[in-house]
Amino acid sequence: MQVFNPYDMAVQQFELAADKLELSEDMREILRKPKRELTVNFPVRFDSGRIKTMTGYRVQHNVNRGPAKGGIRYSPDVTLDEVKALAMWMTWKCAVVGIPYGGAKGGVICDPKDMTASELERMTRRFTTEISIVIGPHSDIPAPDVNTNSQVMAWMMDTYSMHAGFSVPAVVTGKPLSIGGSEGRNEATATGVLFTTRRAAQRIGMPLKGARVSLQGFGNAGSGAARLFHAEGCKIVAVSDSAGGLYNESGLDPVAVQRHKLVHGTVATYPQGQRVSIPDVLTVPCDILIPAATEGMITQHNAEQVQARIIAEAANGPTTPEADVILFKKGSLVIPDILANAGGVTVSYFEWVQDLQSLFWDNTEITSRLEVIMNKAFDAVADQADLYNCDMRLGANMLAISRVAEATQIRGIYP
Missing domain, CATH: 3.40.50.720 (NAD(P)-binding Rossmann-like Domain)
Structure with a gap:
């Protein structure tokens, strides 16, 4: 039986869209692989006093349209290939709704259902410290994902802020309202x-x-x-x-x-x-x-x-x-x-913008802005699918990939 590999699937979807777009081999070479893959192995002290070494990942797929953006998941099933696939999908997701982010994703191999709140906090804070070399409000902004929530984001934000010496609310999104979260983010x-x-x-x-x-x-x-x-x-x-x-x-x-x-x-x-x-x-x-x-x-x-x-x-x-x-x-x-499902990252973008300017919107404004962006993105994808007589996934991937390819082409390759 063939083992399902999400990264192989993500690349397969990319190639289908790249073929339809007649994307050059040079551009494919840049876009099909992640920019950066960070693997960290770090010790966590459990309540029993025992120390376990945990493994975590943070992958940045592409940052040509803006800072990397993507969730952190806690699961026994986390793999590097899964995180790479999710980071690639995040790149396309941000591009398809037109927000100025690139794609990232992260995860820790663990079973949070078997961990106490204090164990989860110690693991989260240590993981944040380990990946602090790549995350930041202008470089890579994590968010909640599978088995993580606003409390986990609060611990991440606090840990990063302790290292900085001052509060940096914009380093993560999906936080509680009391520390810079946004109305409408949970739903x-x-x-x-x-x-x-x-x-x-x-x-x-x-x-x-x-x-x-x-x-x-x-x-x-x-x-x-x-x-x-x-x-x-x-x-x-x-x-x-x-x-x-x-x-x-x-x-x-x-x-x-x-x-x-x-x-x-x-x-x-x-x-x-x-x-x-x-x-x-x-x-x-x-x-x-x-x-x-x-x-x-x-x-x-x-x-x-x-x-x-x-x-x-x-x-x-x-x-x-x-x-x-x-x-x-x-x-x-x-x-x-x-x-x-791009509503989550879109309101995360709203949260980030609000944090950076220290000016917050009410739920009515959040929902109104979200509806405008989602409807505009849907219509653009539907038009693309009609133009090429294809399904909406291919239409969405083509639209997103063409936008990322354009940004990559315009920026050029350094040096």
Whole structure:
């Protein structure tokens, strides 16, 4: 059985777009590889008194359009190839929505569910110190990702600031409001998914009200999207998390499901629904599918069974290139990850701008600015896909890669 490699998939997607753009081999040579890969091995003292050496990564893919930007994830499954892929996708994501960032990503190999709060704090602070040689408010700005949150960002910001000798709130985004965070950041990814899905529904003439929605993954993005789509009049028919899935054709109350998860640790045991497997959540009868878990979930083996008319990728890299071909032939509209979930990095950009100028906006202004950017990006990607008669992922990648290639060409190669 072939092992799924997200970096191979990211490069494959890049080459498909580069072929369509007729990009020169010299430009491909620059853009297909990360600019910088940092691997750190560092000791952490656990509560038991035992010291463990942890391994972490920070990868900067490209910084020709601005400082590197990307999340930090804590997971036992973190690999350098995964981080490289995510950094590349971040480059395209920032370019497709037109914000002045390059792409980065980071991670630590650990199981945060088996660690206490004090152990997580010590690990975070030591990891921040190790990668402080590459991060900074004008060089590389981390953010939350899988198994990290505003508290982790607060520890990172404080650690970096202690080394600087003064507060540097703009070194990370996704912070608590009390130390320079932004209104609207927690729900930004889900809000961006809603805005792009609303645009996609208009494009294919499908009413959003009454649409059946299935969500794979019930973390921050998935649970937030469930609440927002439910408020729009959609019917949430299926949800899942790492422990299993749940299906109810009559609809689920996402707030009640979230409360159940907080108490019982999973959505799968919620009583008002039929328990299903995690893969089943991708193929249940629905109009809108939101994969909000991890990479490589929709493949050539299950794409034919996907029934949704719109697939809005709240997760990074959930659909393989082989599955893209099948879905496009079927007439399913895939809103690619670098567009669908770009609400998070866009509001991170807003947070960074607010921190740098020490002037903050209210939630109404944040949401309004986000909607303008997401709608403009969706329309530009849709136009590109129409022009080249291709799926929206290829259209988005072509648009993003052409923008990064232009910046690279104009800046030239130093020396």
